[in-house]
Amino acid sequence: MQLSSLVGRLPYPSQSLQRGLAIAAIVTQAGIGVTGSIVRVTGSGLGCPTWPQCFPGSMVPVEHPEYATLNQWIEYGNRLLTIVVVFVAALAVLAAWRVYLDHPSRKRLLRLAWIMPAGVVAQAVIGGITVLTDLLWWIVALHFLPSTALVWMAVVLLRAFNEGDEPPRWRIPRASRPVLSALVVALAGLIMAGTVVTGAGPHGGDPDVERFDAPIETLAEIHVGFLVAFLAVLAVLGVQWYRARAEKAVGKALWVRYAAVWAVALAQGLLGSIQYRLGIPEALVSLHVLGSMLVIIATAALWCATRDRGPAVSAAPAGESAAVHAA
Numbered sequence: 355m356q357l358s359s360l361v362g363r364l365p366y367p368s369q370s371l372q373r374g375l376a377i378a379a380i381v382t383q384a385g386i387g388v389t390g391s392i393v394r395v396t397g398s399g400l401g402c403p404t405w406p407q408c409f410p411g412s413m414v415p416v417e418h419p420e421y422a423t424l425n426q427w428i429e430y431g432n433r434l435l436t437i438v439v440v441f442v443a444a445l446a447v448l449a450a451w452r453v454y455l456d457h458p459s460r461k462r463l464l465r466l467a468w469i470m471p472a473g474v475v476a477q478a479v480i481g482g483i484t485v486l487t488d489l490l491w492w493i494v495a496l497h498f499l500p501s502t503a504l505v506w507m508a509v510v511l512l513r514a515f516n517e518g519d520e521p522p523r524w525r526i527p528r529a530s531r532p533v534l535s536a537l538v539v540a541l542a543g544l545i546m547a548g549t550v551v552t553g554a555g556p557h558g559g560d561p562d563v564e565r566f567d568a569p570i571e572t573l574a575e576i577h578v579g580f581l582v583a584f585l586a587v588l589a590v591l592g593v594q595w596y597r598a599r600a601e602k603a604v605g606k607a608l609w610v611r612y613a614a615v616w617a618v619a620l621a622q623g624l625l626g627s628i629q630y631r632l633g634i635p636e637a638l639v640s641l642h643v644l645g646s647m648l649v650i651i652a653t654a655a656l657w658c659a660t661r662d663r664g665p666a667v668s669a670a671p672a673g674e675s676a677a678v679h680a681a
Contacts, residue, residue: 358451358455361448361451361452361455362452362455364448364452366452366453366456366670366671367449367452367453368669369515369516369666369668369669369670371449372449372453372515372516372668373512373515373516375442375445375446375449376446376508376511376512376515377512378442378445378446379442379443379446379470379508379511379512380505380508380509380512380651382435382438382439382442382443383439383470383473383501383504383505383508384501384505384644384647384648384650384651385435385439386432386435386436386439386477386501387498387501387502387505387643387646387647388640388643388644388647389431389432389435390432390497390498390501390643391639391640391643392428392432392640393428393429393432393559394494394552394557394558394559394639395557395636395637395639395640396424396425396428396636397425397557397559397560397561398424398425398426398428398429398559398560399429399484399485399489399494399558399559399560399563400421400425400429400485400488400489400559400560401415401421401422401425401426401427401428401429401430402415402426402429402430402433402485403421403485404485404486405481405482405485405486406482408426408429408430408433414430415427415430433481436474436477436478436481439474440471440474442470443470443471443473443474444471446467446470446511447464447467447468447470447471449467450463450464450466450467450468450511450515451464451467453668456668456671456672457667457668457672459519459667460519460667460668462514462519463511463514463515463519463668466507466510466511466514467511469504469507469511470504470507470508470511473500473503473504473507474504476500477497477500477501477504480493480496480497480500481497484497488560488563489558489559489560489563490564491552491553491554491558491563491564491565491566492553492566494549494552494553494558494559495546495549495550495552495553498549498552499545499546499549502545502646502647502650505647505650505651505654506650506653506654509650509651509654509655509658510654510658513655513658515666515668516666517662517663517664517665517666518663518664518665518666518667519663519664519667520662520663520664521663522661522662522663523661523662523663524660524661524662525608525659525660525661525662526594526595526598526608526660527594527595527598529594530591530594530595530598530660533587533590533591533594534591534657534660536587537584537587537588537591537653538653538657540580540583540584540587541584541649541650541653543580543583544577544580544581544583544584545646545650547573547576547577547579547580548577548646550566550568550573550576550577551570551573551574551576551577553565553566554566554567554568554569554570554573555570555634556634557634557636557639574630577626578623578626581619581622581623581626584619585616585619585620585623588612588615588616588619591612592612595608595609595612607659608656608659608660611652611655611656611659612656614652614655614656615649615652615653615656617652618645618648618649618652619649619652621645622642622645622646622648622649625638625641625642625645626642626645629641629642
């Protein structure tokens, strides 16, 4: 109760600030996944061999004969970025909380905002376990997967800041709804298959890390199979929407998001093919991780665009909002 009183004293966040914080959450959540890949491809995963300290008795890198200074600072820099992610997540919670105090109907918005810091804490714990288990490949995979979920939820949070709290109304035909769910399932399978391919690949975060003992060619084919499934489901959605003329109900917004998913997914597929043929060079690995984040963001934006919860109700404090509606 006292904490709510303190939050209530904060200035009411403008709509542009609300959006800016949600976008910052998307960028930072995606960014921590990309920087994590940089740690992996540079072999810096054990640059700081303990957690939460970098070395026993030191929170920061120190000169050590077994650990190169550059590798230490790459790993340490990734840990420092976590502080930025937490800071942005905390600001998003404060903004949503302040909105909720003026608009008590915005419980869903507040819950979505709290997912951000809660997810970061979970990520930090998994990251610590990753280091303490000497970068065991499947723990590394588990460390990456929550980032993908948090990026998705950050997109949903951005949408929540820009919409109301009415029961969701579908903007797509009823027959398309299970297909849309299948698209999300295919995306989840695509991402998880990618982490398994990574587990068998050469970039484990440290030269001495044991890799997943499975033929990478077979795992890559499975990964491609999920991409083909994702694109096939996406094509079915487009055909259904075109036949139902969904664009008449929502204008071009839905189709723009649909086209964006196609663009980033095809680019990601092309990049993955080039990466594989060139022997998985380090730079392309991080670009591929960035591409996966863009696919998640585009798909989440499409998902959000298929529902309508009414106009935004929290652009201004309760008193000003009432005055605008009265006018």
